[in-house]
Amino acid sequence: MIQHDTVVIGAGLAGLSFAYHYDKNLPVYESNDIVGGLVRTIDYKGCKFDLAPHLLHLRNPYVRELVFDKLGLEVETHKRKAHIYYDKVIIPYPFELNLLNLSEKTKRECLEGLNEVKHLTREEELETRKGSYRDYALKCFGSGIANHYLLPYNRKIWDTDPADMTCEFMSHLITVDKDKIKQNAFEENTDSFGYNVDFYYPVKKGIQDLADIFAQQLGNIKLNTTAKFFNTRNKTIEMSDGTVVKYNRLASTVPLQSIIRNSDRDDLKPLADELVYTSVYTVNIVIKGKVPDTHWMYFPDKELSFYRISYPKNYFKKATPNDEQIIAVEVGSRNHSLSIDQIEQKVVEEIKRMPIFQIDEIVFVHSIKIPVAYCIYEPKRPPIVEQLITTLEKDGIYQIGRYGRWEYSSMQDAIMDGKLLADKFRTND
Numbered sequence: 001m002i003q004h005d006t007v008v009i010g011a012g013l014a015g016l017s018f019a020y021h022y023d024k025n026l027p028v029y030e031s032n033d034i035v036g037g038l039v040r041t042i043d044y045k046g047c048k049f050d051l052a053p054h055l056l057h058l059r060n061p062y063v064r065e066l067v068f069d070k071l072g073l074e075v076e077t078h079k080r081k082a083h084i085y086y087d088k089v090i091i092p093y094p095f096e097l098n099l100l101n102l103s104e105k106t107k108r109e110c111l112e113g114l115n116e117v118k119h120l121t122r123e124e125e126l127e128t129r130k131g132s133y134r135d136y137a138l139k140c141f142g143s144g145i146a147n148h149y150l151l152p153y154n155r156k157i158w159d160t161d162p163a164d165m166t167c168e169f170m171s172h173l174i175t176v177d178k179d180k181i182k183q184n185a186f187e188e189n190t191d192s193f194g195y196n197v198d199f200y201y202p203v204k205k206g207i208q209d210l211a212d213i214f215a216q217q218l219g220n221i222k223l224n225t226t227a228k229f230f231n232t233r234n235k236t237i238e239m240s241d242g243t244v245v246k247y248n249r250l251a252s253t254v255p256l257q258s259i260i261r262n263s264d265r266d267d268l269k270p271l272a273d274e275l276v277y278t279s280v281y282t283v284n285i286v287i288k289g290k291v292p293d294t295h296w297m298y299f300p301d302k303e304l305s306f307y308r309i310s311y312p313k314n315y316f317k318k319a320t321p322n323d324e325q326i327i328a329v330e331v332g333s334r335n336h337s338l339s340i341d342q343i344e345q346k347v348v349e350e351i352k353r354m355p356i357f358q359i360d361e362i363v364f365v366h367s368i369k370i371p372v373a374y375c376i377y378e379p380k381r382p383p384i385v386e387q388l389i390t391t392l393e394k395d396g397i398y399q400i401g402r403y404g405r406w407e408y409s410s411m412q413d414a415i416m417d418g419k420l421l422a423d424k425f426r427t428n429d
């Protein structure tokens, strides 16, 4: 048996950040043969594919200084070009502020719906966020905008009826400005909106660079080693290589549901089993030809199987060796055992029919599955997550990161989770 005071499970951003901030020589156990978790870039046939396109929106000054100045991540800054494809036209994001070029029927329905909703103060709007996402969308934006865009798009990305979802995932959204929505329905909009007006992307290997700059600082990462069984009562972990590791404190980025399922806490398993999530299937279609001049696009249309397409070559020149383009298509599903071949086939057929591409040749297709991608915000989620996390903490297991805490969060949040846990441990040492 190997004994350590503090052990890290997972070399994704949260685990790497924790070890970086607490003790650079801590053992970090990782299932994969490479660090990064979701922040990985795969080299295949000369192309570079993120597991799903990952763009950096670093607003936190601490994280910016750490990543850019201390760790020296080299990035290019891009002015966001994000669009929506609807009514057979491409309009800028966000939908509600760019109704101008939609069909007359859609525009009329959106404006009529908006006129039916009462003006809400910021406080009243926040109050509506305590109900379901469906109620929020209808009460704040009216039936037109809700039914043409907000509800069908969110139904697709979460593969969940918006009436069954809470609004907790919405921290970034902007306040509804009815006057601006109406004005922009009749004249060209020149402003940029939203939380991600600029973004950064690494210049060397892809988003993998971000994980690598943390990993380069650490001295004890153990790849190809899965923590298979957590015995919380005697504080030991059975590893896939047969070793048993005894710990005093564990910084765990293992998905909350999975750590409970693979533990001696049979009493908590029924609760953990109630947590729901989507898998994401990224279908990367490498083509010779042309794609729209944008970075990514949202697709609310329920006839299409995917919710978003990114164009990595438009922000990362090295994504393909020559002038090929990548159409990176994301499909989300709560069915975790879909055949990736069938998804790929369907997506390729849909893409070939879309008028927004000029496809001279499909060079090859490379698809990737993210088994646990979006944790779904149902009303039962908060008490379950709270109970599981606090119970584990009593046994010295500290859950961090997007899946450790079972939430919708970003790369920046994962880095901060690791730092904050390190601060907490140091205070208690």
Ligand SMILES: Cc1cc2nc3c(=O)[nH]c(=O)nc-3n(C[C@H](O)[C@H](O)[C@H](O)COP(=O)(O)OP(=O)(O)OC[C@H]3O[C@@H](n4cnc5c(N)ncnc54)[C@H](O)[C@@H]3O)c2cc1C
Binding pocket: 009, 010, 011, 012, 013, 014, 015, 029, 030, 031, 032, 035, 036, 037, 038, 039, 052, 053, 054, 055, 056, 057, 225, 226, 227, 228, 253, 254, 255, 280, 370, 372, 373, 374, 400, 401, 402, 403, 404, 409, 410, 411, 412, 414
């Ligand atoms: C489709 C998609 C698109 C996204 N796009 C963006 C974006 O554009 N910008 C942004 O900021 N964020 C984005 N994110 C979010 C971002 O990927 C995450 O917030 C962040 O990577 C989470 O890091 P983590 O360390 O918490 O988890 P992970 O990256 O999942 O890392 C956990 C690690 O633990 C390992 N592990 C798990 N269980 C075990 C075990 N039992 N034993 C050993 N190792 C184990 C895993 O292999 C993994 O390496 C996106 C997420 C998704 C799903």
